[in-house]
Amino acid sequence: MKDYNCKxxxxxxDGCGNYGILTAIKxxxxxxxxxPHQVLxxxxxxxxxxxxxxxxxxxxxxxxxxxxxxxxxxxxxxxDVPVIAFGGDGAxxxxxxxxxxxxxxxxxxxxFILHNNGNYxxxxxxxxxxxxxGEKMDMAPLGTVxxxxxxxxxxxxxxxxxxARGFNGNISQLTNILKSAIYHxxxxxxxxxxxxxxxxxxxxxxxxxxxxxECEPMNFETARKAAVDxxxxxxxGVLYQDKTRPTFLDQLEARKGIDSRLVDEVKKVDVxxxxxxxS
Ligand code: SF4
Numbered sequence: 079m080k081d082y083n084c085k086x087x088x089x090x091x092d093g094c095g096n097y098g099i100l101t102a103i104k105x106x107x108x109x110x111x112x113x114p115h116q117v118l119x120x121x122x123x124x125x126x127x128x129x130x131x132x133x134x135x136x137x138x139x140x141x142x143x144x145x146x147x148x149x150x151x152x153x154x155x156x157x158d159v160p161v162i163a164f165g166g167d168g169a170x171x172x173x174x175x176x177x178x179x180x181x182x183x184x185x186x187x188x189x190f191i192l193h194n195n196g197n198y199x200x201x202x203x204x205x206x207x208x209x210x211x212g213e214k215m216d217m218a219p220l221g222t223v224x225x226x227x228x229x230x231x232x233x234x235x236x237x238x239x240x241x242a243r244g245f246n247g248n249i250s251q252l253t254n255i256l257k258s259a260i261y262h263x264x265x266x267x268x269x270x271x272x273x274x275x276x277x278x279x280x281x282x283x284x285x286x287x288x289x290x291x292e293c294e295p296m297n298f299e300t301a302r303k304a305a306v307d308x309x310x311x312x313x314x315g316v317l318y319q320d321k322t323r324p325t326f327l328d329q330l331e332a333r334k335g336i337d338s339r340l341v342d343e344v345k346k347v348d349v350x351x352x353x354x355x356x357s
Contacts, residue, residue, distance in 0.1 A: 079104055081114055086131040093283070095246030095272035096126055099193065100133065102249045103162070106256035117160050120149040122174070124166035125200045125274075126193040143174030146181045146190060153188040155341040157327060160260055161188040168198035168206040171227055181265050182236040187325040189259045189266040194229070195274035196281055203277030213280050229269065230305035234298075239264035239323040242316045243305065245271040245286045251314065258316050264325050271312070290314045 082104045090096050107117060114135035121127040121137065122145035130139045136159075140148045149163035170178055170192060181190065196213075198204040203216040208229055212221045233241060240262045244252040252270065259266035271290070273283045289308070293315040296304060301318035327333060 079108065082107065082134050084132045084134050088132050089128050090125060091274075091276045093273070093275040094125070095195065095270075095274065095283070096129065096193065098246035098249050099126070099191070099252070099270055099272060100129055102244075102246075102252035102256055103191070104133070105249070105253040106260065109253065110257055110260060112160065112260075117162065118149075118152055120145050120152070120161065120163045122163075122165035122169045123200070124169055124193065124198070125195075126164050126166050126272075127200075129164065143169040143172065144177065146170070146174060146177040149188050149190075150177075150181055150184070150186040153186050154327060156339050157187060158339065162260065163188060163190045164193060165190065166193045166199070166206075167196060167208040167229070168204075171207045171229060178233075179236060182233065182238045182267065184326040185239050185264045185323055187263055187265070187327065189256075189262075189268065191256070191259075191268045191270060192229075193272045194269050195272040196278050197274060199274050199277055210280060216277065228306060231302070233267055233269075234302040234305065234318075238267055238318070239320045240266040240316070241269075241301065241305065241318045242267070243269045243271065243312070243314045245290050245312075245314060246273060247283055247287050248290070248292075248314070251292060255314075255316060258319070262319060263321070264323055286312075293317060295319050 118136045121130045121139045123142040127139055130137045145163045145165045149161045153161040196209050197206050205215040205218055205222045207227045209222055210226050214221050242255045242259055244255045255268060259268045271286055273281060289312045291311050293313045295316050298318060304313040305317050
């Protein structure tokens with residue numbers, strides 16, 4: 079674990095669910111035999127993004143809502159390096175949602191881990207598109223008036239190749255989920271229910287421990303039903319996986335029979351003549 083530990087101090091609130099997710103990702107990487115120099119870890123903007131200060135490795139902290147697109151680019155450029163992207167529900171289900179749509183349907187070979195805490199924690203508790211209607215938030219003290227997006231129904235509507243759900247209170251299960259997600263060839267969507275005791279008063283650690291139960295992978299329709307219906311209990315585990323689906327890169331005719339990587343094919347081009355023409 080020490081290989082992945084950074085000496086920077088964690089700035090998360092006491093009791094934040096991010097601590098459990100940080101432990102699980104470190105364990106997953108170690109159990110997969112991946113050293114910090116063998117993996118690319120990308121972060122969106124949000125409380126979870128502060129993990130980029132506390133986890134050793136090749137790290138890229140991108141713009142708000144853009145972590146999936148930058149990670150997909152890296153995964154296409156060098157498929158030899160596993161790419162893991164972390165994002166929050168605030169960024170990835172608002173301005174970043176278009177990137178999520180196309181990453182799922184393209185089946186880029188990368189792992190996306192959603193820190194689903196039901197609000198914008200970093201900017202002090204505004205409602206996200208996953209906050210339940212009527213919840214009293216900092217910027218909506220009388221209760222939110224908008225219908226929440228059903229993230230699991232949305233993801234399943236895009237015909238994903240891998241969908242999992244975990245929560246920060248079961249680190250051993252989450253470690254196994256993350257290992258399966260990183261190992262999967264294609265776009266792995268991992269929804270991690272994360273307690274935010276500072277701003278989210280409707281999903282506590284106790285609530286998650288009581289509601290979550292473990293499942294085995296299911297067929298598409300059963301998994302979708304189990305993932306969407308959280309009224310009584312919340313299904314967790316690798317819910318659905320299609321191991322036969324080719325990745326985006328595997329399907330490109332133009333790349334067939336080519337052994338080099340895009341990252342090796344970048345060349346310096348002299349544009350001075352072009353610049354001179356228009357100067
Ligand atoms: Fe964690 Fe919430 Fe504090 Fe952010 S605001 S560090 S998500 S507890």
